[in-house]
Amino acid sequence: MNDQADRPVYMDHAATTFMKPEVLAAMAPYFSQYFGNPSSLYRFSGEPRKGVDAARRQVAAALGANPEEIYFCAGGSEADNWAIKGVALANRKRGDHIITSAIEHHAVLHTCEWLKRQGFLVTYLPVDEFGRVDPGSVEEAITDRTTLVSVMTANNEIGTIQPVAEIGRVAHDHGALFHTDAVQAVGAVPIDVDAMNIDLLSLSGHKFYGPKGTGALYVRRGTRLENLVHGGGQERGRRAGTENVPGIVGLGRAIELATADIEGHNRRIAAMRDRLIRGVLGSIPDARLNGHPTERLANNANFSFRYVEGESILLLLDAQGICASTGSACSSGSLEPSHVLLATGLSHEEAHGSLRLTLGDANTEDDVDYVLSVLPDVIGRLRRISPLTPPGAGVREVD
Amino acid sequence: MNDQADRPVYMDHAATTFMKPEVLAAMAPYFSQYFGNPSSLYRFSGEPRKGVDAARRQVAAALGANPEEIYFCAGGSEADNWAIKGVALANRKRGDHIITSAIEHHAVLHTCEWLKRQGFLVTYLPVDEFGRVDPGSVEEAITDRTTLVSVMTANNEIGTIQPVAEIGRVAHDHGALFHTDAVQAVGAVPIDVDAMNIDLLSLSGHKFYGPKGTGALYVRRGTRLENLVHGGGQERGRRAGTENVPGIVGLGRAIELATADIEGHNRRIAAMRDRLIRGVLGSIPDARLNGHPTERLANNANFSFRYVEGESILLLLDAQGICASTGSACSSGSLEPSHVLLATGLSHEEAHGSLRLTLGDANTEDDVDYVLSVLPDVIGRLRRISPLTPPGAGVREVD
């Protein structure tokens, strides 16, 4: 064990990010000073209301949308649930068929499962070995009864970026709405809801250095959508609940920062990522990169290491002060391999041996060096324990 | 106009409260230092996880519940939606009837309307002139098909406290579950979920000096409940979404502070409230107190002033630096009088002329004096404009 646990080398930014000081600074006045309810009539509500309005403009600007098309909510999961149930239920008279992909986040997949239990039909599109959805497969799956196509902008595990504009085009050609879960994409993939044919888009503040428990749903004007949370008239009657003013203000500031220079940000992060990928594949045999070689998020590196299991890798890395993630999740009775990796054609064994390293704004080249110095030995140790390791396999000598 | 707008005499604590410094202090380390995802495996998740666990214990302690029965969510509205839809849908095979009251918050009423559109039957119990539900009326309304009774602990407009223990008893006697919206009650009404026969209870952080955008649902062990937000396995698989750790920690600290000395707090606040009520009724003719004379929240004073309309009162008070609220809400085309006041038997005119003053921890006796010095003149001015004012009516001379 080392004692870096409090300030480890954090490479799990796809899980959540720290909040930037600028974001906290923007939020600060709204906790106890401008604490009023933005919907109230008195002047004391002016500052909170201005804060919320400004945040709405900031989010809209980041997406190429109009402020009136932005609805604040409590996170990416709520936004996904709302978009998918909301469209499905509001358009039920028109059709009962929904198309999504096999590699969506559980917030989308479990919502679709719920809709199936309510009598809807759901098609799960397959992906290729890199995790890409073929827009042609949407064309094949879509019918007169299809009201919604939901495909994520970028995948949270393997980082693969989808051809959303083309998928949206197919949806529109057939009169269906197009929703995209952009929770991982904001700040990394430039978004223009018009150019990308997007009718609904989910995002989540804590994925781009904003506050946890904040999110937004973009809803194109005129879209038929049922409410998910009923009650008061907040968010123009579409999402009840006293507005989380500090959170909304923080979300606005965070998205502004995250989208100010996506290209420059990606260049810096991708350079580290590429060195990480080259270093890992160069020093560890029987390793593969999961996801797309080029159409991937700048911060995402996802590997499969044969003969070993992901949680073990994670915990040995943790013992060395490195925070990472794996697609191998624990449920009672067995390890659940990542549905995303299986959908790309990996075997269970390969899917179990996955490691996700996701870079962020606080990472340095030193962090990459440190991971590259630790990881080969970690994989080597676990392979020496594994009954699957063929004699001789293990760790390549680094030259 | 005075220039107190930035720091007005704030008497709208039922709408929202400022956040206490202790609460912000508790949250502070979790924004950017202990920012990790509490569900992750590495040690860096330890602090966030401990923070969430401690908050769960704090909320449980405030309700006489077990920590495993507390589920965090994003606010009172979400908690109400979740409880009511969740129980109704999960128990649909057993029954399709729900009982609630005519004076619930819109988060409950609009949720019930939604369920009606899904084919459920809803009974709205009447209230007496003080806004109380008669447990006997629950007994009359309940049938074999009733799966849920939902009656709020205390009303947000008129402050009336309901006989929840008795209502819960009737529900249980007939095999129905009992939910209560305690959003206004936490910190003012001592809660014991067992003694009060409560199966589900909603609360919202920003009503007791905690963070906005935080809430919790208490769910008695073994209660059949569908999820509202589907997705990841957070909150033991019942409420998806990356945990809002700072918000949860703040909610925990706030509820601990709010319930540390409910009796002492109520004594102090009720003394101010009673002076306010006496002063208003003593100086303004044709005024009445809405709600129950004794079974009411310590901080709530709600009046009807004949011949005048609430929004006008509000804006004239605002011009004098006083923040208050009215049941007279504006919707397109007409003024919507409060459904709560109408349910207590008020005429439209009386319901339109309502004013709610809700005290809080920062209010002082001076604030009460100030309101008492301003309000009679405000009502007098509006009455002089009103065609309804009978000759001679207006403001009683204060002696």
Added chain:
Amino acid sequence: MYTERVIAEFTNPENVGEMADADGVGEVGSPTCGDIMKIYLKVEGDRIADVRFQTFGCAAAIASSSMATRMIRGMTLAEAWSLSNGDVVESLGGLPPAKVHCSVLASDAIRAAINDWRTRQGLPPWDAGSRGCCGEAEPENG
């Protein structure tokens, strides 16, 4: 939500009060709708020599009454008749969508007062159309 002009007009309304010897009186609205507006006219020749109002209602209703009465003072009855609610809204620097009906009420009350004067004069009332008070709510968004 209100413009400064609305707030100023509301907090210091003009032409407030009853007029005992009015030549024409118009009242519209009801307590159920939440607004009642009563306009009193003093007519000299075909001009409005004096005007007063009494209003039960929200800030927008009071501001609209005050503004409308200021606007029609000195007008001919025909000019006052053709004052549209849009003119009132414009003079107030705008009203929130949910409050536009208050300005409609003001012009309705003026027309009612003018027709009351005409009736008292034995003239046939002009055709005011019927706009009701509790209009249907327009969906705010989509």
Added chain:
Amino acid sequence: MYTERVIAEFTNPENVGEMADADGVGEVGSPTCGDIMKIYLKVEGDRIADVRFQTFGCAAAIASSSMATRMIRGMTLAEAWSLSNGDVVESLGGLPPAKVHCSVLASDAIRAAINDWRTRQGLPPWDAGSRGCCGEAEPENG
């Protein structure tokens, strides 16, 4: 989620490796389940003289293998047979509910190795029951 003892056992496991001249070998699990455990026994008389394991799996699986092999070294075969997964969990200071199956796998692997030894000796295998690997998930709450 893991106790310190689990982490310690996992990061520094004992008895790791293949045993070329084992007297009994037991393997349970599958890559599909995500855990494979292989136990090698050296038997002298009716006692376990030496023991090795190889495990593909999570930290709990590796820690359980290490702990179980340490516990049975020196035991009679009958004693080792009756080692329950609960004994292993206890020695580890507890396992999260979702991970208890890993300890079951460890005692299953030991029994498989013992029966392999018995079969090689021409003895009838003891009855191990059948516990499978991918157990049904218990609902966590309510």
